[in-house]
Amino acid sequence: MKLLEGKKVIITGASRGIGKGIAEVFADHGADVAFTYSSSEAPALELEKALSSKGVKAKAYKSNAASFEESEKLVARVLEDFGGIDVLINNAGITRDNLLMRMGEDDFDKVIETNLKSVFNMTKAVQRTLLKQRQGSIINMSSVVGVKGNAGQTNYAASKAGMIGFTKSVALELGSRNIRCNAIAPGFIETEMTAKLDEKTVQGWRDAIPLKRGGTPADVANACLFLASDLSTYVTGQVLNVDGGMLT
Numbered sequence: 001m002k003l004l005e006g007k008k009v010i011i012t013g014a015s016r017g018i019g020k021g022i023a024e025v026f027a028d029h030g031a032d033v034a035f036t037y038s039s040s041e042a043p044a045l046e047l048e049k050a051l052s053s054k055g056v057k058a059k060a061y062k063s064n065a066a067s068f069e070e071s072e073k074l075v076a077r078v079l080e081d082f083g084g085i086d087v088l089i090n091n092a093g094i095t096r097d098n099l100l101m102r103m104g105e106d107d108f109d110k111v112i113e114t115n116l117k118s119v120f121n122m123t124k125a126v127q128r129t130l131l132k133q134r135q136g137s138i139i140n141m142s143s144v145v146g147v148k149g150n151a152g153q154t155n156y157a158a159s160k161a162g163m164i165g166f167t168k169s170v171a172l173e174l175g176s177r178n179i180r181c182n183a184i185a186p187g188f189i190e191t192e193m194t195a196k197l198d199e200k201t202v203q204g205w206r207d208a209i210p211l212k213r214g215g216t217p218a219d220v221a222n223a224c225l226f227l228a229s230d231l232s233t234y235v236t237g238q239v240l241n242v243d244g245g246m247l248t
């Protein structure tokens, strides 16, 4: 059964990793997919082609999610190209890890702008459209680190915890218009982001996971599928952990 037939979706940061996994699963379920990247043009165009071959409309856009102005322009272009938006997935994110003692101001600002301010930018840009049609689903890619904290990631943890507060507030503000807003808190997912970690750290994460493996982008994408589709019409303001039981 295709769960997103006829739905129009925007995903930020889908040239690789979790975003790409979401784009693939959503296209398999019949969604038209607009997605962004910041610099990886070749993989983004390759993904655009692969998604289009599944028989849905798909388009890659270069757009910096940290920029308010670019986000507004992006949404205007997507509305022109796709004729509507039903689902927004705020997935773009970066890390600039360091102990607080050594963290520079720029590392803090960059992570907050890319991970948290971007969510404000994009949600604001789609809000009017979702309000008019009196339906919509917004999904914010937070992290287990935003729930429990992590040494060496004060900037990242603050951005991900901020996303959870933002998610719950949007759910309260827009619920009466049938617009749902939820967050996903992935645990350790094997992507380029986590490939930067040393083997000892990775083993430590794996040991702490009851299911004894790292997650895949598809594991996270399937949770997004639930939150984007009509399977979750009575679910809003929630944080869904997709972490192999890590926070249990």
Ligand code: NDP
Pocket: 012, 013, 014, 015, 016, 017, 018, 019, 036, 037, 038, 039, 040, 041, 063, 064, 065, 066, 091, 092, 093, 094, 114, 141, 142, 143, 144, 185, 186, 187, 188, 189, 190, 191, 192, 193, 194
């Ligand atoms: P990757 O580093 O593999 O991919 C990040 C994606 O975001 C890329 O497509 C990148 O595009 C894009 N991106 C980065 N900066 C911007 C920007 N300013 N504007 C638009 N797009 C941007 O990360 P993951 O797939 O691992 O992570 C995806 C999300 O999931 C992030 O928010 C991350 O914090 C979160 N997450 C990941 C976990 C994990 O274990 N992997 C765990 C918990 C949460 P480009 O290639 O062009 O730079």
